[in-house]
Amino acid sequence: MLTEKITADKLVPIFDLGTGHKLEEFDTVTRDQLFPQNNELFALFHETLTAKLLVVTDFDGFNHIESFSNMLQHLPKKRAKSICYVEDVTTTGAAHAFEIWRDKTDQFKQLIEQIIATGECSHEQLSTCLVKDYPRLLPLLGNLNEFNVSQAFKVLGDASSDVNIIDASNLDATTLFGNLDTLYQNNSYVSHVAQLIPGLLHQAHGGYIAIKIDELLNNSALWYQLKSAIKQQSLAWKSSNQAIQTELKPDAAPLDVKIILLGDRLAISQIADGDRELSNLASSFIDFSPEFNVTEQNIAHYIGYIKLLLTDANLLPLSECGLKRLLQLSSRWCEHNNYLSLNESKLNTLLSYCHQIATTNKLRHIDSVTLNTVLRLQHEALNGHIRLSNEGIIEKQIILETSGSKIGQINGLSVLEIDGHPESFGEPIRITATGHLNGDGDISDVERKAELAGNIHAKSMMIIQGFFTHAFAKPLPLPISANLVFEQSYGEIDGDSAALAGTCALLSVLAQKPIAQNLAVTGAIDQFGTVLAVGGINEKLEGFLRICELNGQTDMGVLIPAANIINLNLSDKVVEAVNNQQLAIYPVTHIEQAIELLMDINAGKIDEEGSLYYIIQQLADENEDKLDADEAGFVNKLTQLCARIIGKQG
Structure with a gap:
């Protein structure tokens, strides 16, 4: 089963800007127009x-x-309205509410001054200020005088008509x-x-x-x-x-x-x-939605929205290359190449920093170089955890093998999220399996037993067990007894993205077939071996390349779910490694493809001679025959012993 490598042109999204390539050629689009x-x-x-x-x-x-x-x-x-209160100065505690047109607030106050000064005001004059007719309002206003109007009359709200x-x-x-x-x-x-x-x-x-x-x-x-x-x-x-x-009891x-x-x-x-x-x-x-579903027809709307952000903040415009780089970055934030981010605070922060650098360098536009400079500065300011990780690899305090081959050991891929740290980063994790074909069908999850794993991880382990039941379906279950461990993992882990790697490690130890250590694996699986999409695919790939470079490895590969191709939005360093044929990325849809790449053997069927499943089944059958023979020998010896005892007693 031949698995094609992903070509470099599929590693980053390419956005077609249509006929307009300069930001100035796009119309400004307001936020509401996006929805x-x-x-x-x-x-x-x-x-x-x-x-x-x-x-x-x-x-x-x-x-x-x-x-x-x-x-x-x-x-x-x-038409905007305001609430007006007038106190009934003839009745203790009484105060009544009326609605007036907000744009008539000043006219209404002038009428009150007129009533106080002259005692006169026509109903028609008053009604133009009122939202509806209030027959009792004029008498209330007539009882006011210049001494109590400041206490007994109030309009709630400003005079704005909007x-x-x-x-x-x-x-x-x-x-x-x-x-x-x-x-x-x-x-x-x-x-x-x-x-x-x-x-x-x-x-x-x-x-x-x-x-x-x-x-x-x-x-x-x-x-x-x-x-x-x-x-x-x-x-x-x-x-x-x-x-x-108090005695005042105003109307609601x-x-x-x-x-x-x-x-x-x-x-x-x-x-x-x-x-x-x-x-x-x-x-x-x-x-x-926090994301904009972009198509060739509506990408101009998003670019117009970016133009709005720049205009509102009085920032320099983006050049053509700067615009394309921003679109790629925005898509990466969404982890999907059909979506662009609407996180204004994140976009504004990035563009403001870019504006500052571009202005300092006397540029007229924000270009891709400026964007990459800001991204590099942000990364360097936040990469303390990555530096510690690198030191652990260089000093061999963290063991990650990226060359040779080994039975029951595989490089999984993880994403580390540190509390209080705004960004996650990828790092390989060594997954090991031990086991034999002389057990009760149990696969022991050490992380779960140590209470270092979450519920989704526990579910993935049960799915792995279900896969073995399905793949080796016979009247009796496969007599497996195995342990699966995430080595040098000291914090809580969760998720199902290591299920493919864990299953391959178990198959390796049961068949005694080594796994190539220059390959890393990520992907969830179902009980039938179908490989399912996972999150953090870009961080995982970049993390494995980082570790391989530290180990001096120049020939490496990564197996990812084929469903994750739409999520690929990788760094220039990864794209360069693929172009230089130092890194191969293999999209897989089924565990059988992963087995062939990792162990250089066909997965096959339990009755297909020479295949991995056949080898495991044969070893299980041989072990079962040996156990049967041992059991028969034991019964025979026990029978002979009983006969001798009975003979002596006779």
């Missing part, structure tokens, strides 16, 4: 009067508030729902309308407010208060100091706000698990 399907649903939410709550799957590093603000600009304009989105953060009950404050006067606490401190919900009246679900999870009482307000469409006033009682403020809840899937599920009413209250759910 046209979300625009339509948001427009429906905007237009539906009864829709009050929108739940959005959020991800860090993307400016969702600006995205929704952009969407608003393209929707039919709505309907916008308020970004709510650092929330507590007062910040979100407002507060009925008190004034210490004449040896007692008093309250007037002037002491009403509006919360963000009051300020967002007639518009939008965006709230991070994490803010509500940190203080669950806020969610239940918010839910109650949504249901009642009003906000009751409370004092933050419950020990102080009307609540006409569209609320956007932002959270990742875990946060949304946590609040939904705690309160099943979330799905009933929410009018719609919108899912923002």
Whole structure:
């Protein structure tokens, strides 16, 4: 079974920029334009009067508030409103709420001054400022005078006429729902309308407010208060100091706000698990992807989005080579060549550093050399763990063989994630197997027994056991007894990406066939031996090349799942090694291909003479015959002994 090597042109994604090759030739694209399907649903939410709550799957590093603000600009304009309170100076404690048009706030205040000065104001004049007719408002205003108007009248919110989105953060009950404050006067606490401190919900009246679900999870009482307000469409006033009682009992403020809840899937599920009413209250759910599914038809949209980031931050434009390099890097962050990253914070940080270096070097554009310089500086500042790993290899404190061949030993590939470290890196791991064909079919997982392995790893070991049952299916199970160990692994491991390597190591020891040590393996498997995709494929390949270079190895290969070809986005060093025929990358779809590459023998069938499976089955049968013979000999000797004993007694 011949397995073709992956050619160098498949090791990095190539993006066709179409007719425009310079950034200047692409139109700027706003964030909302990247998600046209979300625009339509948001427009429906905007237009539906009864829709009050929108739940959005959020991800860090993307400016969702600006995205929704952009969407608003393209929707039919709505007239902004404010809440106005007027105290009934003739009735102790009474204060009434009214809605006024926000763009009429100044005119409304002038009318109040006119009423106080002249005692006159036509109903028609007043009604132009009001959202709806309030017959009792004019009498209330008529009772005001220049001495009490500052205490008995208040408009909550500013005079801006725009309907916008308020970004709510650092929330507590007062910040979100407002507060009925008190004034210490004449040896007692008093309250007037002037002491009403509006919360963000009051300020967002007639518009939008965006709230991070994490803010509500940190203080669950806020969610239940918010839910109650949504249901009642009003906000009751409370004092933050419950020990102080005042005579003022203002009307509950009307609540006409569209609320956007932002959270990742875990946060949304946590609040939904705690309160099943979330799905009933929410009018719609919108899912923002952290990645942009790129095609030849829409790549111009993403490039326009990058242009927007550069323009907003007043950064230098990208050259053609710089743009192509950024697209490759963005795709690598997604670990998939059909996707590009929308992590604005990461993109902005990188582009800002590039701008600084390009400006220092008096460049007019950010080119690929500048991008690579920043990436190198970032890597060198963060590679302390890699330096320690290299020292361990050079000093032979970590044993990793990359030449020759050995029975029951294979180079697996792992990705190391260090707590507090922003980047992961790849490193080979030596996997060894010992065993014999004189057991009860058990494969012992040392990592699991030592409580150094997670549940996914445990599952992969059970799948390996299932593979042996399937591959050597007979009336009786294969009498295997084996141990599998991840050597010099002192932290917890998890995942199933070493299943292919572990299975090959076990087959090697059972058949007594050596494995080429200049090859490394990664891949999960199912019970039928099909090789499955894994994560971190680029880091794993680069990690193996790094170790081989330290060992002076110039002829090496890596076996990867064929399904991972779409994820390949490798460093220039790996591409160069492939071009120089120092490194071969083999895509495999089944364990039989891996066996042939690693052990130079056909996997075959248990009845196919000369194949690996045949050798293992023959060894098992021979061992079984030997055991049967030993057992028969033992029974024969026991029978003879019993006969002699009986003869002596007779």
